[in-house]
Amino acid sequence: MKYINRVSINFLILLACLPGCARYYDWGSQHFKQADKRDINKDIVKSYSSTMVLYDGFQTVGLFDVLWYADPIRELYEQQVIDRYGKLPTTSKVQVAEGGATNQELPVDPSHAKELNFYVMLSLVDDIVRPLMSATNAEALWTPVLCVGESLHTATEVKKVTLEPELKRLFGPLDDRYRATYKVVFNRYDANNTDLAQQELTLYLQSARYKVAFTWVPTEGGGVRPLAPSAMEGTAALEPESEPSLID
Numbered sequence: 001m002k003y004i005n006r007v008s009i010n011f012l013i014l015l016a017c018l019p020g021c022a023r024y025y026d027w028g029s030q031h032f033k034q035a036d037k038r039d040i041n042k043d044i045v046k047s048y049s050s051t052m053v054l055y056d057g058f059q060t061v062g063l064f065d066v067l068w069y070a071d072p073i074r075e076l077y078e079q080q081v082i083d084r085y086g087k088l089p090t091t092s093k094v095q096v097a098e099g100g101a102t103n104q105e106l107p108v109d110p111s112h113a114k115e116l117n118f119y120v121m122l123s124l125v126d127d128i129v130r131p132l133m134s135a136t137n138a139e140a141l142w143t144p145v146l147c148v149g150e151s152l153h154t155a156t157e158v159k160k161v162t163l164e165p166e167l168k169r170l171f172g173p174l175d176d177r178y179r180a181t182y183k184v185v186f187n188r189y190d191a192n193n194t195d196l197a198q199q200e201l202t203l204y205l206q207s208a209r210y211k212v213a214f215t216w217v218p219t220e221g222g223g224v225r226p227l228a229p230s231a232m233e234g235t236a237a238l239e240p241e242s243e244p245s246l247i248d
Helices: 002-016 021-031 042-047 071-085 165-170
Strands: 049-056 059-068 094-098 102-106 115-123 143-148 151-154 157-161 179-187 201-206 211-218 224-226 236-238
Touching: 042 049, 042 071, 042 224, 049 211, 059 201, 059 211, 071 165, 115 143, 115 201, 151 179
Parallel strands: none
Antiparallel strands: 049 059, 049 236, 059 115, 094 102, 115 179, 143 151, 143 201, 157 179, 201 211, 211 224
């Protein structure tokens, strides 16, 4: 017992002599078997996500994490599901190689072809008393509106959801116990049959007093890049010091 205690003490002293968390991690990685992790293209996730902390003076008004569930994000999500379960729990068809030998038809959700979907994670302010977000409920704290060019589009659906593990790995903080996530849906095509997903678009979150904006602009390579989130005059929007967290 004394020997074990002495070894433990020596081990703690050794750790204390290693400066910085990175040094602890490097030392542990060399001496303990590390779990293999599935790779995620974080550059794609960063292109379709945005984070904002909104202040009014010294008061925190809101904490927002927004993910545009565009086609590249959907493909990342579907690949994660396929890797984990061997199939997709939805409804269309996709060809998936199984074991590198035969192709198997697996279902895929086709709604992305006619919808624009966003996931918005909010801090739990007044969530017990009233909904945080709604397209029609005047009691809700925030109302989402999509702006494309000079046209404004109202959401066809706003609902509170629980993120699946594969989506949560792409989006949101590690600890979301005090956050609520809403799925916001818009029509992908306007009255002129224009694909809004190919345009510069801005998702506004508006309350009776505040208005915040998350904007994405197309790039030459066919992707998008997010602009810095902004707020109406009288409020202050701060981007996080670090990148939005991706769960590894």
